[in-house]
Amino acid sequence: MITKLFYNASIYTPVDHGSPAAGLAQSEIKHFEHGAVLVKNGMIADIGEENKVISRTGSEKIHQKIDCKGRCFIPGFVDPHTHMCFARTREGEFEQRIQGIPYLEILKQGGGILSSVRAVAQADEDELFEVTIKNMLSALKTGTTTLEIKSGYGLDTENELKMLRVIKKVAEHTPLDVVPTFLGAHAVPLEYIDNPDAFVNLVVDEMLPAVKDQGIAEYCDVFCEQGVFSLSQSRKILKASQGLGLGIKIHADEVNDLGGGGLAAELGAVSADHLLAVSTENIDKMAKAGVIATLLPATAYSLRKPCARAKHMIERGLAVALATDCNPGSSYTWSMPFIFGLAVMNMGLSPAQALTASTLNSAYVLGMEKQAGSLDKGKQADFLMLEGKTPSILAYNAGGCPVKAVYKLGEPVSLN
Numbered sequence: 001m002i003t004k005l006f007y008n009a010s011i012y013t014p015v016d017h018g019s020p021a022a023g024l025a026q027s028e029i030k031h032f033e034h035g036a037v038l039v040k041n042g043m044i045a046d047i048g049e050e051n052k053v054i055s056r057t058g059s060e061k062i063h064q065k066i067d068c069k070g071r072c073f074i075p076g077f078v079d080p081h082t083h084m085c086f087a088r089t090r091e092g093e094f095e096q097r098i099q100g101i102p103y104l105e106i107l108k109q110g111g112g113i114l115s116s117v118r119a120v121a122q123a124d125e126d127e128l129f130e131v132t133i134k135n136m137l138s139a140l141k142t143g144t145t146t147l148e149i150k151s152g153y154g155l156d157t158e159n160e161l162k163m164l165r166v167i168k169k170v171a172e173h174t175p176l177d178v179v180p181t182f183l184g185a186h187a188v189p190l191e192y193i194d195n196p197d198a199f200v201n202l203v204v205d206e207m208l209p210a211v212k213d214q215g216i217a218e219y220c221d222v223f224c225e226q227g228v229f230s231l232s233q234s235r236k237i238l239k240a241s242q243g244l245g246l247g248i249k250i251h252a253d254e255v256n257d258l259g260g261g262g263l264a265a266e267l268g269a270v271s272a273d274h275l276l277a278v279s280t281e282n283i284d285k286m287a288k289a290g291v292i293a294t295l296l297p298a299t300a301y302s303l304r305k306p307c308a309r310a311k312h313m314i315e316r317g318l319a320v321a322l323a324t325d326c327n328p329g330s331s332y333t334w335s336m337p338f339i340f341g342l343a344v345m346n347m348g349l350s351p352a353q354a355l356t357a358s359t360l361n362s363a364y365v366l367g368m369e370k371q372a373g374s375l376d377k378g379k380q381a382d383f384l385m386l387e388g389k390t391p392s393i394l395a396y397n398a399g400g401c402p403v404k405a406v407y408k409l410g411e412p413v414s415l416n
């Protein structure tokens, strides 16, 4: 057994009470000013004030002692919403968008998601692997130690399965924990534009059983939006997924208030994501049902839209998580420090609320709360050493990356 002691650390961690942190709990952060973490075989064996951890260790042999030099220590980021498996970036479309052409208009012209679909169809698994692993290693460098990756640029059974195989393979080739999500209902392919119900049937009758059969996705997601999938089509797909034992989540109320947040509450989805246009009525329904609101402020930034009402959601008792939404269209970033900064500066969250949202609550979104999301005995030793004394540095050092070191299972995986 390898035992390591990280000492002289200014530790900040959310408090895991066994459920996502909602309301006041979202601001609850444990702080050990002269803290230490004892790691045994990659797991946290003890954490607390340095003198207490050392005295509890007694005469036990410590193989390695790491002086953290008073730096801030936080859990590794958990990014619970990404589309980072793709074949090509879309700079041309970005230029159209900043000239004022709306995203749904670009989508109608066969751009947006559909151009990524064409690129994925043309790419082989090796090409997809190269892009995806590059994105993941960039995320790791900025402090992400656990993340979700969705399919959704396949839109037919063969290419959706191809994406999910690539996601499985990249997971085996990096130190990150990866949670795969099937998003066959990401857009209506052009050939089904006059009969989207037939595509919904294809998702339910052919894609979902194949995905389940191969055991390569843990969640199913749907893009519920005007001009994409309606509330009733989304309900049909999500209920079928539940029937197969998959967890469910939903892209909800991003552009229009279609009631996706309410659907998430009705079906007991783990999270509803985006929520820029969600009503207060559905915020309350989600809070009551224990749904987590996964907010994606870099998408609002990239689309030049007002952010989701994060503070309002927290005040109404809805647990808030944060994610990059990393994708080649509406949010080409893998940086959780950037997301943290946007959450504090543009959504008005306190650094404490943003820390809980980007670690503990996002771990709950992925069902990874037993392993990640907070620095607690028994969890994985996934943590970050920051250049600075408090987590506020993440917002304060705008555009920078104050992540000095990334540890996964107690091992340094990125030293910046």
Ligand SMILES: [Zn+2]
Pocket: 081, 083, 251, 325
């Ligand atoms: Zn998304």
